[in-house]
Amino acid sequence: MTRAVSAAELRPRTYTHAIRAAGLRIRVGRTRTAVDGLDLSLGTGVHGLLGPNGAGKTTLIRALATVLRPTEGTLELFGESVASVGGHRAVRRRIGYLPQEFGYYKRFTVREFVEYMAWLKEVPKADVPAAVQRAVERVGLADRADERMKALSGGMVRRAGIAQALVNDPEVLLLDEPTVGLDPTQRMRFRDLLQELGTDTCVVVSTHLVEDVAAACTDVVLFAEGRLVFQGTPDEMAAAGNADHPGDSPLERGYSALLADPAAGCAQERGAW
Numbered sequence: 001m002t003r004a005v006s007a008a009e010l011r012p013r014t015y016t017h018a019i020r021a022a023g024l025r026i027r028v029g030r031t032r033t034a035v036d037g038l039d040l041s042l043g044t045g046v047h048g049l050l051g052p053n054g055a056g057k058t059t060l061i062r063a064l065a066t067v068l069r070p071t072e073g074t075l076e077l078f079g080e081s082v083a084s085v086g087g088h089r090a091v092r093r094r095i096g097y098l099p100q101e102f103g104y105y106k107r108f109t110v111r112e113f114v115e116y117m118a119w120l121k122e123v124p125k126a127d128v129p130a131a132v133q134r135a136v137e138r139v140g141l142a143d144r145a146d147e148r149m150k151a152l153s154g155g156m157v158r159r160a161g162i163a164q165a166l167v168n169d170p171e172v173l174l175l176d177e178p179t180v181g182l183d184p185t186q187r188m189r190f191r192d193l194l195q196e197l198g199t200d201t202c203v204v205v206s207t208h209l210v211e212d213v214a215a216a217c218t219d220v221v222l223f224a225e226g227r228l229v230f231q232g233t234p235d236e237m238a239a240a241g242n243a244d245h246p247g248d249s250p251l252e253r254g255y256s257a258l259l260a261d262p263a264a265g266c267a268q269e270r271g272a273w
């Protein structure tokens, strides 16, 4: 059986990890350090970014999207430093980004919205119609593609947001809480899509839903107070907990255990590598 080869697969790889951070610090506002000395390397796969409210997940994703400038340390995408903001057009063409909240013209149809984003990402003009069609199909919006954005439900708007993040066939896909507002059927469809994307793309997905991680992520990046608490497989995270830890599933208990005792995560991580 033959299958379509994606553009991401055809691009030459000159880096070992699509994302590499070393000693990364990001200050937000006047004094707040939201990411505080992060060392992290991420390659192909689906990386679930977990952590309590205020842990620094959105800040990290915004820096990876080259929207926020790191204060200190190294941040590389595709082997290129992006420590300063500006001059990142070539890098941005290779990124897909779904922010937690995103703007759009309400009068645009879904297709026009995704086309517009394809234009911003400098997708070659001749490729745009097919790229847009494929993106809206992948999020299950093909039958609503010619409706105006203002006529969509909240979950459908989010799916349109996912479509715009996919339209340039990115090598790094950054999704900040993509499953918020999705109904159970769409959430399951989305997990399948994540798994498919993770075979040739570096996907970073921030979520509060531990079940999303169990179902779709190849590894977990657990964050608290701007620091990495744990990086490992979902099974390794589950193994960190026991019946005494709060949670409805082994993964939730592992999450609680690691947050209660971050040193255990670091020790386990050292053992795992």
Ligand SMILES: Nc1ncnc2c1ncn2[C@@H]1O[C@H](COP(=O)(O)OP(=O)(O)OP(=O)(O)O)[C@@H](O)[C@H]1O
Residues within 6 Å of the ligand: 028, 029, 030, 032, 033, 034, 051, 052, 053, 054, 055, 056, 057, 058, 059, 060
């Ligand atoms: N512009 C800002 N000015 C001041 N503080 C900020 C700013 N943006 C974020 N913060 C603070 O930085 C910390 C990290 O915020 P961030 O939004 O990255 O966390 P998060 O892990 O994404 O949280 P959540 O799960 O609630 O979305 C929080 O304490 C937040 O209050």
